[in-house]
Each structure stands twice: as structure tokens, then as C-alpha cells.
Amino acid sequence: MLTTSLTSTDLLFMLQGAWTTIALTLWSMLLGTFGGVICGLLRATLPRATLPLAWVLDIFRSVPLLIQFVLFNSLKSIVGLDWSAFTVACVVLGVYATAYCTEVVRSGVLAVSPNVRRASRSLGLSYWQDLRYIVMPMATRVAFPGWLNLTLSVMKDTALVMWIGIIELLRSSQTIVTRIQEPLLVLCIAGLIYYFISLVVARLGNQLEKRWQEND
Amino acid sequence: MFDYVWFDYNFHWRSALKALPDMLGGAWVTFETAALSMVFGVLIALLLTVMRQSQNPLARGVSGAWVSVARNTPSLFQIYLLYFGLGSFGLHISSWAALLAGITFNNAGYLAENFRGGLKAVPDTQMRAARSLGMSAFKAYQLIIVPQLLRIVFYPLTNQMVWAVLMTSLGVIVGLNNDLTGVTQDYNVKTFRTFEYFALAAVLYYLIAKAIVMVARLLGWRLFRY
Numbered sequence: 001m002l003t004t005s006l007t008s009t010d011l012l013f014m015l016q017g018a019w020t021t022i023a024l025t026l027w028s029m030l031l032g033t034f035g036g037v038i039c040g041l042l043r044a045t046l047p048r049a050t051l052p053l054a055w056v057l058d059i060f061r062s063v064p065l066l067i068q069f070v071l072f073n074s075l076k077s078i079v080g081l082d083w084s085a086f087t088v089a090c091v092v093l094g095v096y097a098t099a100y101c102t103e104v105v106r107s108g109v110l111a112v113s114p115n116v117r118r119a120s121r122s123l124g125l126s127y128w129q130d131l132r133y134i135v136m137p138m139a140t141r142v143a144f145p146g147w148l149n150l151t152l153s154v155m156k157d158t159a160l161v162m163w164i165g166i167i168e169l170l171r172s173s174q175t176i177v178t179r180i181q182e183p184l185l186v187l188c189i190a191g192l193i194y195y196f197i198s199l200v201v202a203r204l205g206n207q208l209e210k211r212w213q214e215n216d
Numbered sequence: 217m218f219d220y221v222w223f224d225y226n227f228h229w230r231s232a233l234k235a236l237p238d239m240l241g242g243a244w245v246t247f248e249t250a251a252l253s254m255v256f257g258v259l260i261a262l263l264l265t266v267m268r269q270s271q272n273p274l275a276r277g278v279s280g281a282w283v284s285v286a287r288n289t290p291s292l293f294q295i296y297l298l299y300f301g302l303g304s305f306g307l308h309i310s311s312w313a314a315l316l317a318g319i320t321f322n323n324a325g326y327l328a329e330n331f332r333g334g335l336k337a338v339p340d341t342q343m344r345a346a347r348s349l350g351m352s353a354f355k356a357y358q359l360i361i362v363p364q365l366l367r368i369v370f371y372p373l374t375n376q377m378v379w380a381v382l383m384t385s386l387g388v389i390v391g392l393n394n395d396l397t398g399v400t401q402d403y404n405v406k407t408f409r410t411f412e413y414f415a416l417a418a419v420l421y422y423l424i425a426k427a428i429v430m431v432a433r434l435l436g437w438r439l440f441r442y
Contacts, residue, residue, distance in 0.1 A: 183304060
């Protein structure tokens with residue numbers, strides 16, 4: 001009853017899949033944070049002029065990620081780009097993360113009260129200095145928990161890339177399941193790995209948050 | 217001027233439009249599934265919230281485990297576990313049932329966390345006042361606490377409903393073929409017009425999501441105007 005045909009090679013295969021999951025998360029969050037900070041700052045400083053940007057980003061939040069993957073993948077073939085599936089996944093997840101990160105950054109920037117900004121300007125700081133030395137540090141602290149949540153949710157959403165043929169954690173466990181026919185055990189291990197990654201990211205984030213709050 | 221196209225592909229939108237009636241049928245299944253999962257999700261989430269506050273360590277443990285598993289693993293994994301994992305116990309459920317159960321599990325976990333936050337925002341004195349007016353604990357929850365809670369969590373609830381609609385698209389991975397993504401995928405494998413069909417599906421999903429947000433806004437305005 002308690003014997004299993006799960007070998008250490010299988011476990012290694014799953015860990016490789018987990019590494020793909022982590023790499024995907026890192027790349028797409030890098031892209032998403034970069035895009036999100038730019039779009040978020042634009043949205044916060046020029047709310048009227050960038051309204052079309054908000055509509056475009058809203059599309060990415062209202063269409064299932066799975067469909068975005070399929071659409072972009074076929075668009076890639078139509079246009080004739082020679083990109084690997086991994087790149088496609090990073091780009092789609094990156095744009096998806098940008099859409100959410102924009103809102104996070106925007107609310108963070110708007111949380112800095114106008115009086116603080118007026119005070120910094122009246123002390124002689126230029127517009128960019130005010131943005132760099134006053135708004136950014138304060139907004140980062142407000143926006144960080146939201147950003148952390150986004151990272152965790154992007155990590156979970158990487159599971160969907162199996163549909164375009166990337167072997168990440170969930171796909172690798174499925175491959176093993178089809179061979180050894182022990183779905184419950186293998187899936188539980190996959191779940192534990194996901195849980196562990198989430199836990200580590202959340203713990204690290206909380207520590208950072210606590211360290212930042214020391215001076216408040 | 218547009219004679220030369222820089223890629224070699226002809227879009228066939230007409231064949232995609234012919235599939236529209238079937239896809240609308242799929243959209244209805246999608247909406248129904250999401251709505252059903254929300255109804256069950258809210259009920260279970262309320263139960264989990266109450267369990268979390270109870271003195272019983274078993275109830276607290278169960279609800280805590282539910283919430284953390286639902287929030288820390290991918291929803292696709294949860295659906296997988298229900299679809300393939302339950303087979304180990306000889307329990308074979310249809311892909312639709314697995315999808316519904318998976319999304320409900322996910323919704324309940326997320327909503328329980330929202331409800332906990334909402335419950336903190338309802339002052340303790342409300343409960344004490346209700347009890348001192350002679351209401352039973354259940355009556356107080358039903359008539360005093362929950363209505364106030366619903367007002368606070370109304371916006372997160374709308375959000376979760378949109379999420380539920382988007383999550384139903386995962387059903388196709390466990391072989392569901394009558395929801396919007398499933399119908400689209402059926403047409404896709406028959407004709408290989410991937411882009412056209414999925415673009416149409418994306419538009420339909422967008423419209424569903426916007427319709428939900430709009431109805432919720434109207435409903436919120438009607439319900440909470442005083």
C-alpha cells in the first residue's frame with residue numbers, strides 16, 4: 001500500500017519544473033514591475049491624458065490569461081516571429097503583470113498626500129527631485145504589500161503556461177502521473193512545492209516590510 | 217496601400233462569426249458555472265469565517281488550512297487535484313464538477329480572507345447591542361453583522377465574481393468542452409483558425425466581465441444608497 005514507483009529522477013524532474021516556474025515568475029515580474037512603474041507614474045501624474053492607457057491595460061485584466069497565451073502564441077506564428085515558448089510566456093505574463101502593477105503603483109503614488117509634495121516643492125526641490133526623493137520612498141512602502149501579492153499571484157498563474165507547451169512544475173507532475181499512475185501523491189508533492197515557494201516569498205516580503213517600518 | 221502585408225496570413229473572420237451562436241451558448245455555461253461557484257463560495261466562506269473565530273481548535277485548524285491552501289496554490293492545481301486526485305479513491309467526477317468544485321474551493325478561501333477583514337471593520341459593540349436587545353447569537357449574525365459585512369465586502373465580491381468567470385477558462389485543460397473556452401477550442405481543433413476564434417472568445421470574456429462590473433455598480437447604488 002505504501003510502496004511507490006516514484007523515483008528520485010522523477011523528483012529531480014519536478015524540481016526542474018519548479019525552477020522553470022521560478023524563472024518565469026522572476027522574468028515576468030521584472031518586466032511587469034518595469035512597465036508597471038512607468039505606466040503607474042504616468043497614470044498618477046497625468047490621469048486625464050493616459051485614460052486610453054487605462055482602458056488598454058483593463059483589457060488584460062478582463063480576459064482570461066489562458067486565452068491571452070493562446071492568442072499571443074498564434075499571433076507570434078502569424079507574424080512569423082521566431083520566439084521560444086518561454087519568451088512568449090514571459091512577454092504575456094509580463095504584460096499581464098504590468099496591467100496589475102500599474103494599479104498598485106498608481107495607488108501608491110496617490111497615497112502620498114499633496115501637502116507633502118507641496119512642502120517639498122516649497123523647500124526648493126525640483127519636480128524630479130520631489131518625485132525621486134519624496135514620492136518614491138513613500139509610495140514604495142504603501143505599494144509594497146500589493147506588489148508582493150501580485151508576485152505571488154503571478155507565480156501561481158505561471159501554471160497556465162503548460163497550455164503552450166512549457167514544462168513547468170504542474171506539467172512535469174502531470175507527465176509523471178501519466179507514467180506511474182499515482183496522481184494523488186505526485187500532485188500533493190507539486191502542491192507542497194508551490195506552497196513552499198509562496199511561503200518563502202511571503203516571509204521574505206514581510207521581513208523587508210518590517211525592516212522598512214522601523215523608522216516610521 | 218494595404219496590398220502588401222508583412223505577414224503571410226489571411227484572416228477568416230466570417231467563419232469565426234458563424235460560430236458565434238455556439239460560443240454565446242458556451243458563454244452562458246461559463247457565466248452559470250461562475251455564478252454557482254460564487255453562491256457556494258460565499259456560503260462556505262461565511263462558514264469558514266465563523267469557524268475561524270470559534271474556540272474549537274479543530275474548526276480553527278480546518279478553516280485555516282482551507283484558506284492557506286486555497287490562497288497559496290494555483291487554482292489550476294486545485295482543479296487538477298480534484299479531477300485526477302480523487303480518482304485514487306475511486307471517485308471519478310466529471311470535468312465540469314471538478315471545475316466547479318475547484319473554483320468554489322478557491323473562491324471560498326479568498327472570500328473568507330476578505331470576510332475576516334470585513335468583520336474587523338464591523339464594531340464589536342454592534343454584536344453586544346444586538347445581544348443585549350435579546351437576539352440569539354445566530355439572529356444577531358443574520359440580522360446585524362452579516363448585512364453590514366456584505367456592504368463592506370461588496371466590492372471584493374464583485375472582483376471575485378470576475379475572477380471566477382476568468383477561472384472557468386481553466387476547465388478546458390481538464391477536458392470541459394461546453395463552456396466558452398471549451399467551445400472555442402472545439403472549433404479551433406476543427407479548423408485551426410486559432411487566432412480568429414480565440415480573439416472572439418476574448419471579446420466575449422471582456423464583455424461578460426464588464427457586464428458584471430456594471431450590474432454590480434448599479435446594484436451597489438440601489439442597495440447602499442442611504
